[in-house]
Amino acid sequence: MGKRAAIVGTGQTDHKSIRRDVNGQELIHEAVTRALEDAEMTIDDIDGVVIGNMDHFEGINYVDCWSIDGSGGYLKPVMKLCTGGTTGTTLAIGGYNMVASGMFEKLLVIGWEKNSESDTTGAIVTATDPILDRGVMAGALAGLAIEASEYAAAYGVTPRDAARVSVRDRGNACNNPHAHLQKAVTLEEVLNSPLISDPLRLLDMCPRTDGACAVIYAGESCAEKICPQPAWVVAATNRHTYSRFSDIKGQTGMVSLSRAAEELWQKTGIREPLKEIDVVELYQPYSWGGLKWMEDLSFCGRGEAPKLVWDGVTDMEGECPFNPSGGVISTNPIGATGLIRCAEIALQIQGKAGKHQVPDVRLGLATGFGGCFWSDCILYSKKKPE
């Protein structure tokens, strides 16, 4: 095991569809400045920078260099991480690993995206196999729709069940000043919104967002001096499976998320996640993921998630609130999206989540989703790990 490490500061931009008032570097600068202010640090205190996005969205392929004036990385060690949709949680895991290794003490971790600068679906298509997958593949919309088609066929789950997740998250977003979309919706509004890729409707799906998120990780020697309540990493796991969509044998169970979760629970001794975890920020780009992926995470058995969601177990007042921030279907600057999950869990642990605060958070789970159904899991704790 490495040294202990914690998030000691977070910063998010004002997330919007189009931030024409800032270029990419300036957007990054906004998040970095806010994270430094939150931790009461200056850029001189930072001893390394890790940054990431999905570079094919902006068409800029050397972001680590290009972003220096925004990131504050001038004459510091800087590196870039990119794993597609999981970029934000890969940043959070990579940053944790660097601090836990003892090689860095105060590390600035940045995820960002300016999704307004290109056609998101077209750009995602370019991330797939050029010979086998690009001809008919249609980005995240259709990739997720086919997952929903399998899940619905296997367990009889309905669009109405999924719509309940959308109602929950879009309602929660109204309490988060950083959320891109802050409009509550009804079940009927979700079910009557335009069909975009059967069975997914517009209000089942995440938006495209311009936004950035920065978090500061600190090592065990200084975290408590910087911050009265650090958000400690307990464990982080991730699994990659296939390299191309035509390899995927089926997604009735998402094997990468199941395996990442299995290792997380084994490492942390958690036996009943639903009872033991206080809050979850699920990387859930569409409403159906809020059902099926609960099952892959072992929060309940196969086909049981709809009942839990209808019963309010994952609502703000429920036993284990999911996505108090409004989640990914309210805010989705893709390279930042996973890191926002982690920043939001840190806010919950620190008691700084304002109107979307869940009471008495001791343990919070952040997840990442991307690629050919790849998965990341990070568990954060109020208590310093033994």
Next chain:
Amino acid sequence: MSEADTPELLAVRSREGLEQVFHYSAGRYLSRFLVALRDQAKVLGVRCPACNTVYAPPKAVCDPCFAEMTEPVEVGPGGVIRNCTTLHAAFVDPETGVTRPVPYAFGNVQLDGADSLIQNYLVAEDPSRIRVGARVVIEFRQERTGNMKDIRCFRVV
């Protein structure tokens, strides 16, 4: 800088009239697969010697076993839809620069004799028959060039 100082916010367009073309190497495995599509209207997969999984389209390495695969296996032309969708949201296809005509149905089919899936358009006279579990058969194009487009679609039977 304040809003008053910047009354106009610009976005600068990239690539006026430019075209950047890529040439992707198919490699031995996919070349054999694409040549069989082109010359024989057949789908060739490959079997993993360690776990017997049949991948179609073929590839060099079985991910779970990390074993090199060498035994070719002919699969199809029939199969089963394992997952599917009908896309209604239009977007610009980065391969062609042209907006994809929507709606269209596509999905992943498990061809008879294969364990992996293959993606393509799904077609049925009655579109309500395009659903998980439906039987399909490959429809090849008359003019084939050694490209995935040599498979026009999977037609529900």
